[in-house]
Amino acid sequence: MNEYQYWESDAKETASPMDRRRFLQTTGIGIFLFFKIRDVSFFTQEGPGRAAQPNLPSDFNAYLRIGEDGRVACYTGKIEMGQGIVTSLAQMLADELDVHIDNVDMVMGDTDLCPWDRGTFGSLSTRAFGPSLRTAGAEARRVLIAMASEQLKVPVKDLSTEGGAVFDRTNTKTRIAYAALAKGKKIERHLTDPVVVKKPSEFKIMSKPLTRRDAREKVTGKAKYAGDIDLPGMLYAKILRPPAHGAKLIDVDTGEAGKVEGVRVIRDGELVAVLHKYPDVAHSALSKIKAKFDIPPATPLSTVDDRSIYDHLLKVAPAGKVVASGGDLAAGEKESASVLEQTYFNAYVAHAPIEPHTAVVKIEGKRATVWASTQAPFGAREEVAKELGFRTEDVRVITPFVGGGFGGKTAHGQVVEAARLARLSGSPVQVAWTRNEEFFYDTFRPAAVIKIRSGITGKGRISFWNYDVYFAGERGSQQFYEIPNHRTTAYNSSWVGGEETHPFTTGAWRAPGNNSNSFARESQIDIMAATAGIDPVEFRLQHLSDAKMKSVLQTAAEKFGWKPAKSPSGRGLGVALGIDAGTYVASIAEVEVNKGTGDVRVKRVLAVQDMGLVVNPAGATIQMEGCITMGLGYALREGLHFKGGEITDVNFGTYEIPRFSWLPKIETHILDDENSPPQGGGEPAIVTMGAVIANAIYDAVGARVFELPMIPGRVKEAMHKG
């Protein structure tokens, strides 16, 4: 059975007394509790646009404060982009500290107020940050009780807490509010020893569904995103862009643009920008610029397109690295009654958050303040400091609400552009990418090829599994079935390719690597089940030993009302399994295929997850629904069109994302596993979406689609092949 490896941060640790002094100066009176996050991450690889990792302070990287007003504030470098941690993290703290959740403030993503954090990605906030936060809450409660014991002259053993106060259990009228305990105090505690946190049976707030705490601001238009920041004298910048990646500016005439009233034209090397106090005026002035770009001589990269990309990728693939192996492949093959060899493909996919990358930068002397839509404010700070030649601590990045990230906002070229233009213009500058720019400068999910050769014995047992993944990345590549002879090889372990690999930038896209890997693995398992003539749920169960995986699959089959049948049954039902971010997921889908057009309508999707302790069941459910919905996109329609470095999808007219009319009936179930540590919730339920639909299509019409997205033409072609 595969172990999912989490690795501790490999950053060098340094003491940071200066940092702490500054925090205390900024935050004033109160009881402070400093704690360290057990920071785990799949993001050890440096991607383009991500700054080198700064040194971690050794003694804390998050803290909470109980103020004189009795309010509890948690300061963390994590950010809120819709995933709901502004609610779930506050729930944990409120529960451990016995305060009303309305009295908990989350201070997030402000590099001056919050300790360093790697970024918000990898479904890590709840599973990695959460346990530390709970422990800190529990320790703060212990400190408060000790203080109350002194003040009330009541032994600690008789004291308890409720509603933001410590009280004497033997005489409940004797009580003192946290506010009173914090009054005029400046107490600093560091979390060292493990503290006992509450047992699930003691939870009052955790594990109970709670609606979003940021909803009111968001339904009234008051929630501020980076583009909503308006500063006195601020100018909006529109930047001249090349027609294709790799094109070089050779001639530019800004004469007409410069004539527009109030416009400032800035040119610095290849950077040509038009600045105005109104973004739309800057935009129309930009269109008056006449520019000539030189397209460099044709290279394999500049001529590759969305059809030829897979051959190109196989040609440039680096040497493979064995990720997992066991048994003897040749021996396995000898035992096989059937050997199945298939190649799976998937296209580049855009993140396409509805809020494009946006940043505002203000420079005063040798200090800069940045408001940015970013998943990694501390990374953005490094990049701005480098661009401006400032000290890192002289740059402050403030993260307002982020309008969707999905991995795409771990890169933030717009922040550097705004910094550069603020320096050149001497004014505060906002850079807000247009949708066109968003489709051009995104860090796309990489196109990938996966080759699988596998066999089954005459008795329907999987005899061997030889799995080669090119460019998707390792995450999710390891199979979790009982297969005696197996090998998994990754050709390029990350989602970022080498120099001559991709014609534009690629990066982490929600559950990076795992969508591609799960599509291939679960399709191949289905092909084997069909070859063996065994029901696909039964076939999987026969090859599973992991109790959690069996349990999610059995629950899914039961909740769905699955009736065993050999595929293709004509019913249009598919099943797929996956593991991501420590969470186990089983999905079942029902589809209808239009045999004339190849159009696929997904009618029903059911997903079951085991994600350990669930902090906010409402939030976790919503994340599952979001995963399923977003997954419909890459499964059915999303595939970037391009020719070399020219991206021909420039807006949602040709790049279709899921819309209301695509939505199936969605059912989600989370298994009760409150005694296991919390696992990731933001990504797992998306990884099965390609395969579950592909398998359902096969079950409906007996046609196997090997390439994502499964656009109607591709499904129709598969039907003709039979």
Add this chain to the structure above:
Amino acid sequence: MEETVRFKLNGKPASVTVDSDRLLLWVLRTDLGLTGTKYGCGESFCGACTVIVNGEAVRSCQTPVKDVRDKEVVTIEGLAGKGGLHPVQKAFMEHDALQCGYCTPGMIMNAYAFLRKHPKPSAAEIVQGMDDNLCRCGAHNRIIQAIQAASKEMHGGH
């Protein structure tokens, strides 16, 4: 051409003296400081910029400000009345019909205009009425439920 355009904005008289070909979205967001209305695609595909003009949902990214002369414009900031949040806003909160919240103002404004025309819509009608508003986080099914709930509260709909 620079000229003064008068209209009613969120129930109050408003006027701007601008090039009247400028788009309503940017005039609202920058000249008038109402940033609740969002830019998402600039070409009418996503609906994040939806506002109400004389009771109809329009895409403010495609509407020159001169087109709203003497008309009544309502943005997300003007939807809540003296009695508090509009039923559509309340229903979005109660049904967790949002995640990142960026498409939310456009969704709510479109739903508001839709419910004026279809006080008691079926789920299928809601899907049709909302289909041109895009959400990337995947709150769709909850948005449909929220609109149904709002219709029920406003009109006793099913």
